[in-house]
Structures are given as structure tokens and as C-alpha cells.
Amino acid sequence: MTSASHYSLLVVDDEPDLRTLYELTLLREGYDVEAAATVEDAWARLKDRTYSAVITDMRLPDGTGLDLLRRLEEAGRREKTIMITAFGSPENAVEALKAGAYDYLTKPVDLKQFRTVVASALGRPSAVPASGAAASSAVPAAPHTRGSVRVTAPAVLVTGASGAMERMAGMSPAMQQVRSLIEKVARSMAPVLVQGESGTGKELVARSIHEVSARRGQPFIAVNCGAIPEQLLEAEFFGYRKGAFTGANEDREGFFQAARGGTLFLDEIGDLPLSMQSKLLRVIQERAVRPVGAVAETPIDVRIVSATHKDLAAEVQAGRFRQDLYYRLNVIQIRVPALRERLEDLPLICERVLERIAQDAEVWPPPRLTPAALAHLARYPFPGNIRELENLLHRAVALSGGEWIDQPDLELPDAVLNETALQEADAPLVTGGVELPAARGAGAVPPASQAPLPSDLAAYLDEVERDILIRALERHRYNRTAAGASLGLSLRQMRYRMARLGVMVAEHGVAVESDDH
Numbered sequence: 001m002t003s004a005s006h007y008s009l010l011v012v013d014d015e016p017d018l019r020t021l022y023e024l025t026l027l028r029e030g031y032d033v034e035a036a037a038t039v040e041d042a043w044a045r046l047k048d049r050t051y052s053a054v055i056t057d058m059r060l061p062d063g064t065g066l067d068l069l070r071r072l073e074e075a076g077r078r079e080k081t082i083m084i085t086a087f088g089s090p091e092n093a094v095e096a097l098k099a100g101a102y103d104y105l106t107k108p109v110d111l112k113q114f115r116t117v118v119a120s121a122l123g124r125p126s127a128v129p130a131s132g133a134a135a136s137s138a139v140p141a142a143p144h145t146r147g148s149v150r151v152t153a154p155a156v157l158v159t160g161a162s163g164a165m166e167r168m169a170g171m172s173p174a175m176q177q178v179r180s181l182i183e184k185v186a187r188s189m190a191p192v193l194v195q196g197e198s199g200t201g202k203e204l205v206a207r208s209i210h211e212v213s214a215r216r217g218q219p220f221i222a223v224n225c226g227a228i229p230e231q232l233l234e235a236e237f238f239g240y241r242k243g244a245f246t247g248a249n250e251d252r253e254g255f256f257q258a259a260r261g262g263t264l265f266l267d268e269i270g271d272l273p274l275s276m277q278s279k280l281l282r283v284i285q286e287r288a289v290r291p292v293g294a295v296a297e298t299p300i301d302v303r304i305v306s307a308t309h310k311d312l313a314a315e316v317q318a319g320r321f322r323q324d325l326y327y328r329l330n331v332i333q334i335r336v337p338a339l340r341e342r343l344e345d346l347p348l349i350c351e352r353v354l355e356r357i358a359q360d361a362e363v364w365p366p367p368r369l370t371p372a373a374l375a376h377l378a379r380y381p382f383p384g385n386i387r388e389l390e391n392l393l394h395r396a397v398a399l400s401g402g403e404w405i406d407q408p409d410l411e412l413p414d415a416v417l418n419e420t421a422l423q424e425a426d427a428p429l430v431t432g433g434v435e436l437p438a439a440r441g442a443g444a445v446p447p448a449s450q451a452p453l454p455s456d457l458a459a460y461l462d463e464v465e466r467d468i469l470i471r472a473l474e475r476h477r478y479n480r481t482a483a484g485a486s487l488g489l490s491l492r493q494m495r496y497r498m499a500r501l502g503v504m505v506a507e508h509g510v511a512v513e514s515d516d517h
């Protein structure tokens with residue numbers, strides 16, 4: 001592990017006593033520390049060298065910490081910024097997070113928390129010891145709530161690659177925006193609220209944020225807030241001590257402790273009862289949890305991503321959701337569009353889903369949709385979005401029993417089909433439309449005249465090519481020569497294309513380098 005002295009920190013505060021306190025605390029942790037008293041003083045130092053992180057007070061004599069943060073962002077600097085805000089000004093904290101700060105601390109600064117936040121920004125294990133009591137299990141779900149929580153063990157990933165991000169098919173402008181937001185928010189601790197209809201891929205977005213972030217080596221804990229009985233919520237979220245209530249035979253960790261250093265995904269946050277909302281708010285504000293039956297609080301370093309299919313603002317209006325919690329969770333919002341709003345993604349998503357179905361069933365090649373079947377699907381409104389599409393394709397694969405899935409295999413009742421789309425979709429079939437890139441698999445793409453035009457042709461074609469390279473590599477056990485030959489390419493051409501598109505053969509599979517790295 002990198003030793004603390006390899007991290008250099010810049011502390012910016014105009015109050016000499018506080019500056020010294022921060023400096024001493026960090027020096028004691030072994031970091032290399034420099035200090036500045038004003039925005040200009042800090043900037044002069046930043047022009048000379050780079051730091052691992054900048055810790056700045058919000059109010060400075062010649063400007064604000066936000067001014068410094070914006071300058072760093074504009075200059076494309078990689079320093080993580082931690083903002084120290086006055087007590088009782090949550091709007092400043094939210095503004096700092098929105099402007100790209102890694103995290104914030106509120107005055108008077110709790111030094112334990114200070115050390116935790118700095119360690120977290122540097123991607124180091126927290127200096128603060130974990131929960132005082134021995135935890136019996138890292139997986140907190142009690143038998144009665146099993147199924148409400150999913151734990152992902154720290155995944156070993158090739159730099160820049162993300163399993164969840166790779167799973168997320170689609171090149172529509174809306175999906176490209178979702179991807180770029182994920183990359184952006186992954187750099188900070190800012191709470192993210194993912195909104196979208198059921199089955200649109202909200203959990204996939206949350207997982208992507210975790211996997212792209214520096215927390216990827218730590219757990220990702222997904223909790224379905226609506227699936228836990230109200231009387232168990234507190235114990236499940238914060239853990240409990242032996243003897244706290246009847247049946248508490250041992251100390252047990254909660255979701256927050258289990259997600260230590262990682263990400264806690266609170267799915268269906270809109271279903272959380274009001275009593276639990278206030279407890280959650282307190283934990284977020286204090287960054288500490290108190291297990292049921294415990295005397296002391298334990299500091300926590302957890303990033304919160306929440307999701308809902310409800311209109312939370314309307315829930316606030318109706319008095320069912322606390323406004324202050326909404327405000328805390330909704331620092332950055334990512335909206336995942338419904339499938340019917342991005343029909344141009346339908347061919348790619350169908351193809352990806354069919355590949356997964358084939359993989360699970362250990363059949364090859366994956367079944368494909370005939371153009372008529374795809375056009376038919378495009379007329380269906382998909383109230384259950386991609387999850388519904390998955391179920392529908394599962395059934396269709398079973399019904400078709402072969403390599404091709406045709407319109408009748410989909411079993412879509414005519415009554416629910418969209419008539420406008422019907423006219424548009426039928427026309428090219430009558431005239432025999434030309435199919436988009438044949439290499440994507442005949443039938444996996446609708447005739448060109450049916451498909452909405454991509455807004456960025458080069459990016460769209462790159463995505464198509466990348467997908468083909470990955471599939472060929474997978475089919476040929478990651479042998480580049482064989483994969484290339486199957487596509488009519490020499491090894492040299494294959495290497496060139498892989499390098500151009502950031503496709504790498506890793507130890508256990510294919511990885512795609514994201515543009516950001």
C-alpha cells in the first residue's frame with residue numbers, strides 16, 4: 001500500500017489556529033502537508049505543483065472555497081477537494097458537491113471525521129477503526145429479510161473497465177448522457193438519486209457509479225427499502241448489539257457497516273417510512289451510526305446512491321417524504337429514460353439480452369430476432385421496460401426453440417401495440433428495407449429506414465465495431481489471431497482495431513478502456 005508520506009495535501013484556511021489544527025492532524029497521519037491562507041495564496045502554490053487533495057474552508061478573505069474549486073475544475077486538475085462549510089449552511093455543502101467537490105465537512109470539524117474523509121478522498125482505508133463490536137457477519141440480512149439486500153464482493157477489475165457499464169447497452173443520446181454523468185459523479189462522494197420507471201436499469205447505473213469510482217475495491221450493497229418490514233428497518237440498516245431485543249443473540253452489523261468504504265444503494269427509497277427517513281437523515285448528517293442497543297456511535301465512510309420510480313418531489317409535496325432528506329439525497333440526479341423513449345437502443349439491447357440468455361442456457365450462437373419481430377417489439381410500450389423485455393425474450397426463446405425468434409413467438413397482444421409505430425414499422429418490411437450493419441447479426445437490427453438515425457454516426461459505428469470485436473474474442477477464447485481471422489482480419493489489423501477502440505484482453509476476459517482513463 002502507498003505510504004501516507006506519498007500523499008501531499010494543501011490546507012486552505014485564513015484562521016491560523018484552525019489551519020494549525022488541520023495541519024497537525026494531517027501531519028500526525030503521516031501526510032506531506034502545506035498550507036495557504038487565501039484563494040490567491042493557494043492558487044500560487046497550485047501553479048507550482050500538484051497535490052493529492054485540497055482541503056479548503058468555504059469563506060476566505062479574497063473569495064470562497066468554491067472559487068478555488070471552480071478554478072481547479074476549469075484547469076482540469078485532478079486534485080480532490082474537500083470543502084469545510086459553516087454549521088447550518090447545507091446549501092453551501094450541496095453547491096460544493098455539485099461543483100465537483102469530493103466531499104464536505106461541517107464546522108466545528110470533528111477530527112475523527114476529518115481523518116476519515118481525507119483518507120477516503122485519497123482512496124486509503126479509513127484511519128478510524130471499524131465498529132467496536134465484533135461483527136458476526138459481513139452480510140447483514142437476517143433470514144426474514146433475505147432477498148431485500150444484495151452484496152457484491154469487491155470485484156477485481158482491470159483499470160477503466162466496468163462490468164455494469166459494459167452491461168448497459170445503448171448508444172442513444174439519452175444513454176450517452178447517463179454514461180457521461182456516471183463517469184462524472186464517480187469522482188466524488190456526492191449522493192446521487194437515480195430516477196426512472198421500473199426496470200429501466202437504475203440498479204445498473206448505481207453499480208456502474210460504484211465500479212467506476214475509487215470505491216470499486218470495496219463492497220457494493222444494494223438494499224430494497226420497500227422489502228423490509230418497518231419494525232426491522234433500524235436493526236437492518238444500523239445493526240444491533242447482543243441483547244438489544246429478544247432474539248438478538250449476537251452482535252450484528254447493519255447495511256451501513258457492511259458497506260464500509262464502499263457504496264450503499266438504497267433502492268425504492270420512496271418506500272421508506274417517515275420514521276426511518278429521519279433516522280437516515282441523521283446518519284447522513286452525522287456520518288455515524290449507532291447500532292440498536294449500542295451506547296456509542298461509529299463513524300462510517302459510505303457513499304449513498306438511492307433510486308426511486310416515484311416522483312419524489314411530489315411525495316414531498318404530499319407529506320410522504322421528508323423535504324430535508326430529499327434535499328440531501330438529491331444532490332445529483334440521474335434520470336434513466338424509459339425504453340419507449342429510446343427505441344433506437346432496442347436492437348442493441350435485444351441483442352445483449354439474447355446473448356445473456358444463450359450464455360445462461362449454454363447454447364451458441366444466441367437466438368436472433370427476425371426484422372418483423374423487432375419491428376413488432378418496437379410497437380410495444382414496455383411499461384416494465386428492460387426487465388419486461390428480458391422476460392418476454394426468455395419466453396420467446398423457449399417458444400421459438402430455434403435460432404430465430406419470429407413475431408408470433410413474442411405473443412404480444414395486438415391491443416397493446418402502438419398504431420403509429422405500426423405504420424412506420426410496417427412500411428419498410430413491405431418494401432424490403434435494407435438492414436443496418438449486417439455484422440450485428442441479421443435480424444438483430446431493424447431495416448435502416450425503420451431505425452431512428454444515430455445522432456453521432458462515428459460513435460455509433462465504433463460501438464458496433466467494439467461489440468463485434470469483443471464477441472469474436474469471446475468466441476475464440478481471447479485468441480486475437482483466431483478472432484481476427486474469423487472476421488477476415490490479420491493479427492496486425494485486429495491489434496490496430498482493438499487499440500483504437502480500447503479493447504484489451506485481460507487475464508480473465510475482455511476489458512474496455514473508457515475514454516476517461
Ligand SMILES: Nc1ncnc2c1ncn2[C@@H]1O[C@H](COP(=O)(O)OP(=O)(O)OP(=O)(O)O)[C@@H](O)[C@H]1O
Pocket residue numbers: 167168169170196197198199200201202203204205267309349352353386387390
Ligand atoms: N441498458 C441496458 N442494456 C442491457 N440490459 C439492461 C440495461 N439496463 C438494464 N438492463 C437489465 O435490465 C434489468 C433491470 O435492470 P435494473 O434492475 O437495473 O432496473 P431497475 O430500474 O433498478 O429496476 P426496478 O425499478 O425494478 O428495481 C437487469 O437485468 C439489467 O441488467
